[in-house]
Amino acid sequence: MSPKMKKALNDQIALEANASSSYLAMASWCEVTGYEGAASYFYAQSDEERTHMLKVVHYLNDMGANATIPATKVPSASYKSLETLIKTALKNEQTVTAAIHKMVEISQKEKDPSTYAFLEWFVNEQVQEETKFETLLQKFDLIGRDKLAINEIDKYLAAQATAEAEPAA
Numbered sequence: 001m002s003p004k005m006k007k008a009l010n011d012q013i014a015l016e017a018n019a020s021s022s023y024l025a026m027a028s029w030c031e032v033t034g035y036e037g038a039a040s041y042f043y044a045q046s047d048e049e050r051t052h053m054l055k056v057v058h059y060l061n062d063m064g065a066n067a068t069i070p071a072t073k074v075p076s077a078s079y080k081s082l083e084t085l086i087k088t089a090l091k092n093e094q095t096v097t098a099a100i101h102k103m104v105e106i107s108q109k110e111k112d113p114s115t116y117a118f119l120e121w122f123v124n125e126q127v128q129e130e131t132k133f134e135t136l137l138q139k140f141d142l143i144g145r146d147k148l149a150i151n152e153i154d155k156y157l158a159a160q161a162t163a164e165a166e167p168a169a
């Protein structure tokens, strides 16, 4: 694997680790704010990002390229509202998507078919991740932003968290 490809994949470990810790902080804020559904949703989302990080760690090690485990940034501990929090989550995902697309480009330039194939899963995953948060944001326009509406959205998030916790394919 080329040094450039290796660096990009190691940077991706940091992005996934930061996403995991950022969603953990979001989950914790939701929990103390009383948004139980959103809390379980974001705790699960944090776990999911950790599995993404592990995928990259294992891939680098399998390729004999040695993964580097990074320090994570201190995530934001509080949010103005549930909607702001989800907007931040969508922005995070858009950053991750751009980094993955950049890696696909590098894998093509460096003629690295293994990494190109490895990245395909991440490309598809990002489409789903962005759609998930965009759909959630639409709920605020559709249902509303008053207390009752937020409670409905929190219930929706609880249902989503349960659905996603079901044995994955």
Ligand SMILES: [Fe+2]
Pocket (backbone or CB within 6 Å): 016, 019, 048, 049, 052, 096
């Ligand atoms: Fe991820």
Ligand SMILES: [Fe+2]
Pocket (backbone or CB within 6 Å): 019, 049, 093, 096, 129
């Ligand atoms: Fe994600």
